[in-house]
Amino acid sequence: MEYxxxxxxxxxxxxAIREIFKSLSDPTIISFAAGNPSPLSFPSEEMARxxxxxxxxxxxxxxxxxTTEGYAPLIEAVNARLADRFSISGDDDxxxxxxxxxxxxxxxxxxxxxxxxxxxCENPTFIGAxxxxxxxxxxxxxxxxxxxxIDTKKLExxxxxxxxxxxxxVIPTFHNPAGIxxxxxxxxxxxxxxxxxxxxxxxxxxxxxxRFAGEDVPTIKSIDTxxxxxxxxxxxxxxxxxxxxxxxxGPREIIQKMVIAKQVEDVHTNMLFQMLCHRFMTECDLDAxxxxxxxxxxxxxxxxxxxxxxxxPDFVSFTRPEGGLFIxxxxxxxxxxxxxxxxxxxxxxxVVPGATFNADPAAPSxxxxxxxxxxxxxxxxKGIKALGEVxxxxxx
Amino acid sequence: MEYxxxxxxxxxxxxAIREIFKSLSDPTIISFAAGNPSPLSFPSEEMARxxxxxxxxxxxxxxxxxTTEGYAPLIEAVNARLADRFSISGDDDxxxxxxxxxxxxxxxxxxxxxxxxxxxCENPTFIGAxxxxxxxxxxxxxxxxxxxxIDTKKLExxxxxxxxxxxxxVIPTFHNPAGIxxxxxxxxxxxxxxxxxxxxxxxxxxxxxxRFAGEDVPTIKSIDTxxxxxxxxxxxxxxxxxxxxxxxxGPREIIQKMVIAKQVEDVHTNMLFQMLCHRFMTECDLDAxxxxxxxxxxxxxxxxxxxxxxxxPDFVSFTRPEGGLFIxxxxxxxxxxxxxxxxxxxxxxxVVPGATFNADPAAPSxxxxxxxxxxxxxxxxKGIKALGEVxxxxxx
Numbered sequence: 001m002e003y004x005x006x007x008x009x010x011x012x013x014x015x016a017i018r019e020i021f022k023s024l025s026d027p028t029i030i031s032f033a034a035g036n037p038s039p040l041s042f043p044s045e046e047m048a049r050x051x052x053x054x055x056x057x058x059x060x061x062x063x064x065x066x067t068t069e070g071y072a073p074l075i076e077a078v079n080a081r082l083a084d085r086f087s088i089s090g091d092d093d094x095x096x097x098x099x100x101x102x103x104x105x106x107x108x109x110x111x112x113x114x115x116x117x118x119x120x121c122e123n124p125t126f127i128g129a130x131x132x133x134x135x136x137x138x139x140x141x142x143x144x145x146x147x148x149x150i151d152t153k154k155l156e157x158x159x160x161x162x163x164x165x166x167x168x169x170v171i172p173t174f175h176n177p178a179g180i181x182x183x184x185x186x187x188x189x190x191x192x193x194x195x196x197x198x199x200x201x202x203x204x205x206x207x208x209x210x211r212f213a214g215e216d217v218p219t220i221k222s223i224d225t226x227x228x229x230x231x232x233x234x235x236x237x238x239x240x241x242x243x244x245x246x247x248x249x250g251p252r253e254i255i256q257k258m259v260i261a262k263q264v265e266d267v268h269t270n271m272l273f274q275m276l277c278h279r280f281m282t283e284c285d286l287d288a289x290x291x292x293x294x295x296x297x298x299x300x301x302x303x304x305x306x307x308x309x310x311x312x313p314d315f316v317s318f319t320r321p322e323g324g325l326f327i328x329x330x331x332x333x334x335x336x337x338x339x340x341x342x343x344x345x346x347x348x349x350x351v352v353p354g355a356t357f358n359a360d361p362a363a364p365s366x367x368x369x370x371x372x373x374x375x376x377x378x379x380x381x382k383g384i385k386a387l388g389e390v391x392x393x394x395x396x
Numbered sequence: 397m398e399y400x401x402x403x404x405x406x407x408x409x410x411x412a413i414r415e416i417f418k419s420l421s422d423p424t425i426i427s428f429a430a431g432n433p434s435p436l437s438f439p440s441e442e443m444a445r446x447x448x449x450x451x452x453x454x455x456x457x458x459x460x461x462x463t464t465e466g467y468a469p470l471i472e473a474v475n476a477r478l479a480d481r482f483s484i485s486g487d488d489d490x491x492x493x494x495x496x497x498x499x500x501x502x503x504x505x506x507x508x509x510x511x512x513x514x515x516x517c518e519n520p521t522f523i524g525a526x527x528x529x530x531x532x533x534x535x536x537x538x539x540x541x542x543x544x545x546i547d548t549k550k551l552e553x554x555x556x557x558x559x560x561x562x563x564x565x566v567i568p569t570f571h572n573p574a575g576i577x578x579x580x581x582x583x584x585x586x587x588x589x590x591x592x593x594x595x596x597x598x599x600x601x602x603x604x605x606x607r608f609a610g611e612d613v614p615t616i617k618s619i620d621t622x623x624x625x626x627x628x629x630x631x632x633x634x635x636x637x638x639x640x641x642x643x644x645x646g647p648r649e650i651i652q653k654m655v656i657a658k659q660v661e662d663v664h665t666n667m668l669f670q671m672l673c674h675r676f677m678t679e680c681d682l683d684a685x686x687x688x689x690x691x692x693x694x695x696x697x698x699x700x701x702x703x704x705x706x707x708x709p710d711f712v713s714f715t716r717p718e719g720g721l722f723i724x725x726x727x728x729x730x731x732x733x734x735x736x737x738x739x740x741x742x743x744x745x746x747v748v749p750g751a752t753f754n755a756d757p758a759a760p761s762x763x764x765x766x767x768x769x770x771x772x773x774x775x776x777x778k779g780i781k782a783l784g785e786v787x788x789x790x791x792x
Contacts, residue, residue, distance in 0.1 A: 001594070001623050003649050004562075006510050006532075012656050035461075042459040048451030055444030063438040063636035065431075099495060099640075099662040106660050110531070114402050115511060132660040135506070136402075166400075198397070227397050240459035242667035244495075253399050260408050264502050264528040266495040270666040271638035 008115060008137035024350060030383035032370040033350040035176065035325065037237045038300075041293045041373075043280070047240070050279045054272060062272040068263040070097025070247070071274035077281040078247050086208065087222035088231060088249065095249040096259060099269045100241075101206045101234030104248030105169070106132040107258040107265075108202050108230050113138040113166045120158055120199075121169040122150050124328075124357030124367070126176045129169055129204065141165070142359025145175065149182025152189045159197045168199050172220060174207035174324025177357045177369035181322055187220045194228055200254070201229045206246075209238050209290050211323035212298030227251040235277055237325070238290055243273040297325070300372040304380050311388030313395060318370075327370040328354075335394050337365050343394065344368075347386040404511060404533035420746060426779035428766040429746040431572065431721065433633045434696075437689045437769075439680070443636070446675045450668060458668040464659040466493025466643070467670035473677040474643050482604065483618035484627060484645065491645040492655060495665045496637075497602045497630030500644030501565070502528040503654040503661075504598050504626050509534040509562045516554055516595075517565040518546045520724075520753030520763070522572045525565055525600065537561070538755025541571065545578025548585045555593045564595050568616060570603035570720025573753045573765035577718055583616045590624055596650070597625045602642075603720035605634050605686050608694030610718035623647040631673055633721070634686055639669040693721070696768040700776050707784030709791060714766075723766040724750075731790050733761050739790065740764075743782040 024031050054062050069075070075095050082088040082095070098104040105128070109119060115137030121129065123142025133140050143158050144151045150170060159165055170190065172182040182190075194201045203220045221231035227250075234246030248258065262268075280286065304327060308318050318329040329351075331337055341353040354365030375383060420427050450458050465471070471491050478484040478491070494500040501524070505515060511533030517525065519538025529536050539554050540547045546566060555561055566586065568578040578586075590597045599616045617627035623646075630642030644654065658664075676682065700723060704714055714725040725747075727733055737749040750761030771779060 001647070003508075003596075003647065005507055005650075005653050006513075008510075009507050009653050009657060012653075037460075039456040039460060042455065044451060044455035044459060047459070048448065048455070051451060052444065052448055055440060055447060059438065059440035059444070060435040061638075063440060063443070063638045064433075064435060065632075065637045102660065103662050111401055111405050112399075114404075115533075117402075128660065128663070131656070135657055135660045137511075200399075236461075241461045242457075242459045242664075244662055244664070244666050251397070251399065254401075257401050257405050257408075260527070261405060261531055264498065264524065264531045265661055266499050266640055267524070268638075268640070270640050270669060273666060273668075 008135055012131065012134055029348045029350055030375060030379045031350045032375060032383060033352050034371045034374040036374050037241055038296060038373045040296055041238070042240050043284070043289055046280065046284050047276060050276050050283070051272065054275050054279070058275065062275055064271070066268045066271045066274070068259050068268050070269060071271065071278060074274045074278040077278050081281065082249060086219045088219060092227055092252055093249055094252040094255040095247055096255055096262070097269050097274055098232070098246045098248055098262065099266055100236060100244040101204065101232050101246035102128050102132065103262065103265070104232030104246055105129045105202065105204060106135070107261045108232070108248065109133050109136045109138055109167060110261045111254060111257040112200060116164065118162050118165045119167045119169055120155070120162065120165050121359055122171065122175070123359045124177055124354060124365070125169065125359065126171060126204065127356055130359060140359040145178050145180060147180065149180065149186030150190060152186065152193060155190065156193050159193065159199060165199060167202055168194050169202045169204065170220070171204045173205055173217065174210060174321055176207070176324065177326050177352070177354070178328040179319035179321035179324060179326045181217060184217050187217065188223065191220050191223055195226055199228070203229055203231045205231065205233045206237055207324035208233060210294060210297060212294040212301065214322035221249070230254065238293065239277060239280060243270065245269055245273050245277050297373055300377070300380065301327070303377055304370065304372040304384060307381055307384035311384050313388065313391050315395065316391050325371055325373045327372065328367055329370060330367045331391070333366065335366065337368050340390060340394060341368055343390045344387055347390060349383045349386045351387070404531055408527065408530055425744045425746055426771060426775045427746045428771060428779060429748050430767045430770040432770050433637055434692060434769045436692055437634070438636050439676070439685055442676065442680050443672060446672050446679070447668065450671050450675070454671065458671055460667070462664045462667045462670070464655050464664050466665060467667065467674060470670045470674040473674050477677065478645060482615045484615060488623055488648060489645055490648040490651040491643055492651055492658070493665050493670055494628070494642045494644055494658065495662055496632060496640040497600065497628050497642035498524050498528065499658065499661070500628030500642055501525045501598065501600060502531070503657045504628070504644065505529050505532045505534055505563060506657045507650060507653040508596060512560065514558050514561045515563045515565055516551070516558065516561050517755055518567065518571065519755045520573055520750060520761070521565065521755065522567060522600065523752055526755060536755040541574050541576060543576065545576065545582030546586060548582065548589060551586065552589050555589065555595060561595060563598055564590050565598045565600065566616070567600045569601055569613065570606060570717055572603070572720065573722050573748070573750070574724040575715035575717035575720060575722045577613060580613050583613065584619065587616050587619055591622055595624070599625055599627045601627065601629045602633055604629060606690060606693060607719035608690040608697065617645070626650065634689065635673060635676060639666065641665055641669050641673050693769055696773070696776065697723070699773055700766065700768040700780060703777055703780035707780050709784065709787050711791065712787050721767055721769045723768065724763055725766060726763045727787070729762065731762065733764050736786060736790060737764055739786045740783055743786060745779045745782045747783070
């Protein structure tokens with residue numbers, strides 16, 4: 001039988017990252033391709049203790065249906081942390097628990113965009129977000145990302161020339177894939193532009209807790225006086241990715257539509273892990289735990305940068321992140337990133353080609369993404385050495 | 397700010413069931429309104445033991461990202477059970493793990509239906525499925541449900557007059573809300589009609605393991621030679637609803653599109669509970685556990701039917717389910733079900749009005765749904781007595 005698919009999914013293919021992941025089943029390959037947190041960042045002993053206690057004393061609640069909005073004590077703990085750490089509060093806003101940060105992104109698009117509408121985003125940006133927008137039939141329009149954040153001049157031009165734009169998606173802090181943190185000035189400007197044009201901003205901040213250098217920059221949500229910013233994040237990078245617990249906060253009216261959309265997607269998020277997150281946040285020292293992750297990633301990032309400084313020819317540029325999981329490398333105009341990635345894989349090093357993160361999937365890219373949270377120190381040294389060789393060979 | 401929502405979500409409201417649930421915070425109300433499994437059906441001690449073992453010996457896998465398709469050993473165990481219990485196998489098919497049965501329904505619609513397309517379903521049917529279709533912008537077209545299953549004559553007429561129908565959604569076994577199990581003849585006829593018209597069937601079977609009387613009827617999927625049936629189910633009614641683990645099986649090509657759609661919704665389903673389901677299925681006596689649930693629900697259903705026989709005036713008819721969670725009661729033409737539900741709530745008994753389950757939400761209903769898995773025996777006796785009084789008072 002010949003199957004006919006919905007227009008929005010018919011043209012979608014599994015992402016390039018997934019294809020690269022398949023090659024990773026070869027254990028001799030050094031992977032800088034992952035987006036995974038280090039397993040060392042999972043507080044598994046404390047989680048095991050709390051889970052055992054929940055099973056012993058509150059099993060029925062953990063195993064029974066819950067409300068779509070999420071486990072109320074967890075929502076309260078999340079709100080307290082958002083207020084405390086990120087200056088995010090506001091009586092007109094509401095927080096709901098999502099099945100990972102990914103779901104918050106997808107629900108926001110589903111609530112606000114019709115098929116044929118557009119989402120404006122940084123170029124490059126997170127592939128999971130791009131595909132969430134595409135799966136809702138929305139067009140993805142990229143605006144170049146500069147060293148201080150999205151190019152605000154081009155942003156304004158793009159909004160003006162995109163009357164059906166419904167959402168502006170940004171990752172201002174420790175950008176995936178670019179490793180950039182936008183400045184406070186850039187964020188204010190982005191907010192003012194969105195406000196002027198009546199555009200809703202979706203601020204994605206999954207790495208916001210992972211700063212290992214520099215000073216915090218206020219979130220866009222913290223300066224939102226008009227109710228135009230949705231803020232999503234998750235526990236994936238600070239407690240566990242596999243449990244799928246995230247959250248989104250924003251204007252109550254929008255969040256209520258997202259609750260309806262979430263209800264039909266998965267009814268609610270896994271109860272035991274919602275309860276576990278709440279217990280961890282209120283009983284354990286989350287700040288001390290996160291400090292440990294920052295130290296780990298700070299050291300790994302420093303090592304990778306040190307290797308890049310040493311091994312990479314000068315014509316390869318790269319970002320110097322102050323947090324998060326990724327370094328973004330860019331080749332000169334005359335070298336092809338797709339070819340670089342292919343040659344790197346021949347040398348048993350996997351990196352993600354930059355085109356993967358393009359709003360326009362057909363656009364070329366001179367860049368590739370490196371992850372430092374997963375590889376061992378030994379593999380970082382060995383792998384970056386190999387990448388340096390690839391760059392030099394290609395320049396010959 | 398005035399927010400503009402997507403067309404598909406703009407008109408959607410939280411379901412009537414949710415509103416009824418809010419009134420259930422009053423502990424003096426006897427609720428027959430739930431769709432929840434009994435907490436007695438959760439094997440919490442064995443689950444606690446397995447979870448502890450996973451945390452002790454395999455924490456990294458449980459807490460790290462997994463593949464969107466699901467945990468391979470669980471898929472294998474599900475496939476073995478589908479073949480063994482439901483005669484479902486086939487090399488051209490694939491099974492993926494979903495975040496509850498709900499997600500399988502939603503993904504099927506997302507993969508196959510454009511906005512403006514139609515899903516044909518039994519009338520009444522599961523409200524979660526109706527809302528999943530609506531949230532994808534699909535119209536829901538109901539075909540009356542008879543004692544032996546969907547009305548096949550009207551089904552054929554409806555398909556013929558609905559050229560944009562892309563999916564036929566049915567719950568052939570222990571129907572929610574109607575409690576009906578369709579006959580083998582009806583299923584064959586439904587399959588033949590769908591085949592003739594090139595329509596994909598989505599067979600939802602979340603209660604299929606919960607038979608406490610009568611004989612198994614072959615699933616529609618088991619007679620699918622053409623690759624036109626998607627089969628979804630979940631662990632919610634046999635292990636735990638709160639963990640959100642389900643599955644869907646069908647033609648590989650369709651399932652692959654659903655994988656892409658699932659990836660953008662939640663990346664993958666909670667890993668620890670996928671591993672836990674696999675361990676429970678392979679290490680514990682799942683059949684013995686399910687036999688216990690059947691016995692429990694069989695007794696509760698028998699008690700509720702006995703009370704209905706005794707307390708309800710003859711003009712109220714009701715189904716006599718052989719499994720599942722629900723009894724469907726129907727008033728005579730001159731009585732109004734919405735009024736019945738309102739009066740019942742005044743007497744502190746909550747039931748769900750039939751209109752909730754109508755494909756056309758504006759259509760009236762003479763019916764209401766009763767759940768027997770959650771209330772205590774005492775509450776069943778007391779609550780049905782009160783409902784009998786309501787019926788007699790309304791007939792005066």
